[in-house]
Amino acid sequence: MKMTSTMELYQLLPKTNCKECGKNSCMAFAAALMARELTPDDCPPMKNDPKYKENYETVSGMFSTTEGATETGLIVHEELCFGCGNCVVACPVNVANDPYGVGAGKAPKSTGKLILIIEDGIVKAQNVDECRRFGKNKILCTGCIVTCPVEAIEFV
Amino acid sequence: MEGNYYVCTGCGLLCDDIEVELEKDAVSKVYTACRVGVAHMKEGSREAVSQVDGKHAEEATAIEKAAEILKNAKNPLIFGLGTSTNEAQKKAIELAKKLNATLDDTSSFCLGPVVEALLQEKFNTCTLDDVRHKGDVMVFWGADPSDSHPRHLSKFSYFPRGEQKQRGWEEERTAIAIDIRKSHTAKICGSNFFQIPPGGDTEFINALIDGVSGKLPKTSYKFPPKRLLELANILKGAKFGTIFMGLGLLYSLDDLDPIIRLVEVLNEKAKGEFHLIPMVGHYNMRGFNENLFAETGYVNCVKFENGEAKHGPEYSTVEALKAKTVDAVLVIGSDPLASLPHSIVKNLLDIPIISIDPCETLTSRKAKVHFSTAVTGVECGGSATRMDGVEVKFDPILEAKRSTDEEILTKIMEAL
Numbered sequence: 367m368k369m370t371s372t373m374e375l376y377q378l379l380p381k382t383n384c385k386e387c388g389k390n391s392c393m394a395f396a397a398a399l400m401a402r403e404l405t406p407d408d409c410p411p412m413k414n415d416p417k418y419k420e421n422y423e424t425v426s427g428m429f430s431t432t433e434g435a436t437e438t439g440l441i442v443h444e445e446l447c448f449g450c451g452n453c454v455v456a457c458p459v460n461v462a463n464d465p466y467g468v469g470a471g472k473a474p475k476s477t478g479k480l481i482l483i484i485e486d487g488i489v490k491a492q493n494v495d496e497c498r499r500f501g502k503n504k505i506l507c508t509g510c511i512v513t514c515p516v517e518a519i520e521f522v
Numbered sequence: 523m524e525g526n527y528y529v530c531t532g533c534g535l536l537c538d539d540i541e542v543e544l545e546k547d548a549v550s551k552v553y554t555a556c557r558v559g560v561a562h563m564k565e566g567s568r569e570a571v572s573q574v575d576g577k578h579a580e581e582a583t584a585i586e587k588a589a590e591i592l593k594n595a596k597n598p599l600i601f602g603l604g605t606s607t608n609e610a611q612k613k614a615i616e617l618a619k620k621l622n623a624t625l626d627d628t629s630s631f632c633l634g635p636v637v638e639a640l641l642q643e644k645f646n647t648c649t650l651d652d653v654r655h656k657g658d659v660m661v662f663w664g665a666d667p668s669d670s671h672p673r674h675l676s677k678f679s680y681f682p683r684g685e686q687k688q689r690g691w692e693e694e695r696t697a698i699a700i701d702i703r704k705s706h707t708a709k710i711c712g713s714n715f716f717q718i719p720p721g722g723d724t725e726f727i728n729a730l731i732d733g734v735s736g737k738l739p740k741t742s743y744k745f746p747p748k749r750l751l752e753l754a755n756i757l758k759g760a761k762f763g764t765i766f767m768g769l770g771l772l773y774s775l776d777d778l779d780p781i782i783r784l785v786e787v788l789n790e791k792a793k794g795e796f797h798l799i800p801m802v803g804h805y806n807m808r809g810f811n812e813n814l815f816a817e818t819g820y821v822n823c824v825k826f827e828n829g830e831a832k833h834g835p836e837y838s839t840v841e842a843l844k845a846k847t848v849d850a851v852l853v854i855g856s857d858p859l860a861s862l863p864h865s866i867v868k869n870l871l872d873i874p875i876i877s878i879d880p881c882e883t884l885t886s887r888k889a890k891v892h893f894s895t896a897v898t899g900v901e902c903g904g905s906a907t908r909m910d911g912v913e914v915k916f917d918p919i920l921e922a923k924r925s926t927d928e929e930i931l932t933k934i935m936e937a938l
Contacts, residue, residue, distance in 0.1 A: 448557040449555065449557045449560070449672060450672040451556065451673055454676065461690070465683065470654075470682050470683050470684070471678060471681065471682025471683075473541060483554075484553065487555060487558075487559065487560035488557070515668040515706035
């Protein structure tokens with residue numbers, strides 16, 4: 367599934383710039399939604415007006431955590447993963463937190479702050495709040511996705 | 523978490539950083555290993571089984587029967603050993619000498635010729651640790667390590683940080699795949715994937731040599747010269763380049779001359795040095811080649827006669843079975859019935875088979891005598907030679923309930 371864009375969200379909003387959400391425009395509200403600062407429930411017209419019911423459900427659906435996904439939206443397709451560990455070694459957070467272990471391609475020296483580890487031949491996500499796609503200063507890091515030979519990792 | 527590390531003997535990489543959890547005398551959890559390794563390490567906790575004619579028998583009876591078969595044979599064949607320790611391989615060489623047997627391993631139809639050329643120092647090579655610390659250009663040619671050696675890219679060749687490569691793969695390394703199909707490794711290489719038609723390798727090598735030497739590269743299948751020159755320029759700019767040669771490339775070449783010449787030309791023209799490493803699959807195939815080379819000067823396909831070794835293609839497993847020159851076979855850790863062409867293996871069914879293997883295989887089921895032995899690295903320790911020639915020693919994880927390959931071979935020798 368591809369990432370939702372601000373423009374895509376904007377198209378589903380009432381586009382009345384009513385400012386009831388506290389933002390100056392619907393575009394600003396869409397940007398705030400993308401940054402996870404506000405939720406679809408913060409737009410009263412969309413939430414309450416039956417006219418926008420369908421759009422409200424679509425937008426809410428975009429932000430609800432998909433089954434099996436972590437808070438950052440990371441999903442591991444366990445049936446595809448064969449434990450090559452490319453993502454574990456390529457993940458910038460893993461490298462920063464364990465440069466002489468996983469950063470050097472070896473077994474982790476401490477798993478405390480690692481996001482991805484290999485357990486029983488399958489990648490396991492943990493400490494997802496450390497992921498660069500999470501939190502206020504998030505960026506669209508794709509380290510673990512582009513290095514996976516079998517597309518076993520995706521973000522929703 | 524830093525603690526006891528074990529060695530995985532699942533493939534030629536011999537990963538030495540595997541951690542395990544045990545439960546009731548069996549491996550219950552494996553960390554860091556790939557799926558191949560996990561399946562391999564969780565395997566070893568079975569009871570010992572010796573069979574004669576498919577029926578359970580005492581080990582001593584089975585040994586006696588095996589010795590009798592070998593004693594009665596005029597020209598027995600000893601085959602396999604790619605998944606045995608160096609110690610067991612040396613024992614098998616000794617046994618072959620004693621029996622005047624034909625001795626061969628899977629390398630005769632695998633990467634044997636490349637290992638032979640390597641041991642004869644026909645080209646430059648290096649270790650995987652060198653690649654991790656220094657490598658900036660790596661070429662996967664006719665090889666798909668993502669499938670065959672899952673941790674190759676993450677542990678050694680592409681993703682890890684090394685002593686002289688601290689900034690990571692995005693900035694400091696270039697991975698190139700040359701293959702006839704878009705393999706999983708090719709997918710990771712992205713735009714540096716060069717797809718060639720089956721059998722087009724020799725021409726591609728020659729065109730690449732032209733490209734590196736400043737001539738216009740041409741191929742009969744009209745591979746875009748611009749792309750070839752792009753590749754030639756990446757290779758020329760390499761400070762520490764490595765070609766990982768897979769079976770796909772070997773099977774496509776008539777002989778090794780073109781690829782050896784390419785490595786030579788690259789060493790001349792490139793900024794730094796170029797190396798070639800064969801992508802050995804079985805965890806100790808290179809070990810067998812080296813052990814036999816040290817003993818006889820050949821890496822495979824030998825026939826012993828009064829202590830002297832004769833060498834030739836006629837002593838390879840395939841040719842020997844085809845010509846029906848062998849009259850008994852001792853298979854160690856291999857499954858020729860499943861892996862060789864039907865037209866050849868049907869001749870196997872006419873002669874008595876002795877099988878030594880941790881697993882039940884098609885060959886073990888058809889064997890006259892079968893010994894189920896310990897899984898190396900799990901139930902027994904020893905040493906093995908990694909695909910790049912580095913010797914790795916390992917300890918067992920569990921207490922073995924079964925004899926090792928080496929012990930069975932020793933007992934057979936004593937019974938002779």
